[in-house]
Amino acid sequence: MPVLFEKTKINKMELKNRLIRSATHEAMADDDGFPTDRLFNLYERLAKGGVALIITGYTYVSRDGKFKSMLGIDRDEHISKYRELVNRVHENGCKIAIQLNHCGRQTTKEMTGTKPIAPSAVKDNSLFVMPRPMTEADIQRIIDAFVKAAVRAKESGFDAIQLHGAHGFLINQFLCPHTNLRKDKWGGSLENRMRFVTQIYNRVRKTLGEDYPILIKISAYDFMKKGLKPEEGLQMAESLSQMGFDGIEVSCGIGEDGGSTLRGDIPFDVIVDEWDMYKNKNFLFRYMIKKFGKKLLKPIPFEQGYNRESAKNIKNKVNAPIFVVGGMIEPAYMEEIIQNKEADYISLSRALVADPDFPEKIRQGSRKPSRCIHCNLCLFYLSTRSVRCYHGKRMKQS
Numbered sequence: 001m002p003v004l005f006e007k008t009k010i011n012k013m014e015l016k017n018r019l020i021r022s023a024t025h026e027a028m029a030d031d032d033g034f035p036t037d038r039l040f041n042l043y044e045r046l047a048k049g050g051v052a053l054i055i056t057g058y059t060y061v062s063r064d065g066k067f068k069s070m071l072g073i074d075r076d077e078h079i080s081k082y083r084e085l086v087n088r089v090h091e092n093g094c095k096i097a098i099q100l101n102h103c104g105r106q107t108t109k110e111m112t113g114t115k116p117i118a119p120s121a122v123k124d125n126s127l128f129v130m131p132r133p134m135t136e137a138d139i140q141r142i143i144d145a146f147v148k149a150a151v152r153a154k155e156s157g158f159d160a161i162q163l164h165g166a167h168g169f170l171i172n173q174f175l176c177p178h179t180n181l182r183k184d185k186w187g188g189s190l191e192n193r194m195r196f197v198t199q200i201y202n203r204v205r206k207t208l209g210e211d212y213p214i215l216i217k218i219s220a221y222d223f224m225k226k227g228l229k230p231e232e233g234l235q236m237a238e239s240l241s242q243m244g245f246d247g248i249e250v251s252c253g254i255g256e257d258g259g260s261t262l263r264g265d266i267p268f269d270v271i272v273d274e275w276d277m278y279k280n281k282n283f284l285f286r287y288m289i290k291k292f293g294k295k296l297l298k299p300i301p302f303e304q305g306y307n308r309e310s311a312k313n314i315k316n317k318v319n320a321p322i323f324v325v326g327g328m329i330e331p332a333y334m335e336e337i338i339q340n341k342e343a344d345y346i347s348l349s350r351a352l353v354a355d356p357d358f359p360e361k362i363r364q365g366s367r368k369p370s371r372c373i374h375c376n377l378c379l380f381y382l383s384t385r386s387v388r389c390y391h392g393k394r395m396k397q398s
């Protein structure tokens, strides 16, 4: 697989191969967002398993954008702990980027201690959250929080930052017309919807300098009726590249659109039994969701490389290096994408949850696909447990 193991450079960050650990929320942080020993061990394991770059699980920049057991970087006290984490990864021959995020409406009051905020008051029908629309002061405060978090990330020694602009979180909520109904300069045209991410980027770039790698993950489209369409996703990627982002990771979907982000099974029994917002509903509602959830929501079947086409279309138009994520399971398939220049990097999440040694096995010549079967239990157990492969291990109700 020589092409997957070519050395490359993103801005000043040198990478030993083209296999990336895509951001994966581990639920291994304490209540103040500090990484626990379990996270140190997991990253050491991943680094030893051969990926070139670990992108951390999403990390909140402000406490009103947090989720349960989520990493945080909203205070200077975090810096020394992250320095240790970065060192642990570097000692094992791997690079590490931190994914900066604010959940916006994709969290709950119980987790943030305050009513979740979003560009507009559009209810999230998966978490049953009606957010408070952000004021101008909120917007400036959160932009500021992203910039301060980015400064802390650089001080901690992270090799790069990645802004989370995908999957229905705050930056994506501004970009997506389903969640952004604003009539002011932050909503309406694509240019206006991009203003939030543009201002974050411009200020971070000015502060961190031209040679610090700034990456972004985007949803190139979603499945909401009034959501982001692929043509706009393409235009957005072109603008992000022109702006100066050093890499664009191409994903799709938002939390509410039927699991398009991951594809595969949606374990409704786990959701109803484990998620607080479902546990608190009455018996009949819970029964109906367990029994008919799949008929109502219609999970999108898994297919290998389901973002390949979007990534290829974007790659054809932009200069920034492209990371493709989503259902990459066969080494030969990944190699073909790189050889055809459809993307520059292959990002993996579940394949590495199932087997952190997957990259090293490929390097040693394995042609075997990942052993992940897309049951998605690793994601849906996250509301109460830490990340690991739960395949074949239904847990006792928590």
Ligand SMILES: Cc1cc2nc3c(=O)[nH]c(=O)nc-3n(C[C@H](O)[C@H](O)[C@H](O)COP(=O)(O)O)c2cc1C
Binding pocket: 022, 023, 024, 025, 026, 056, 057, 058, 099, 164, 166, 167, 217, 251, 261, 262, 325, 326, 327, 328, 347, 348, 349, 350, 351, 378, 379, 382, 387
């Ligand atoms: C357990 C779990 C946690 C995830 N957490 C994040 C996250 O923190 N940030 C993010 O951008 N994507 C997150 N994702 C999405 C993945 O990064 C990736 O985009 C998606 O799973 C598709 O890639 P895959 O087929 O290789 O798993 C998560 C996925 C899983 C399974």
Ligand code: SF4
Binding pocket: 350, 351, 353, 354, 371, 372, 373, 374, 375, 376, 377, 378, 379, 388, 389, 390, 391
């Ligand atoms: S629990 Fe294991 S098999 Fe299921 S999606 Fe996650 S990694 Fe794959």
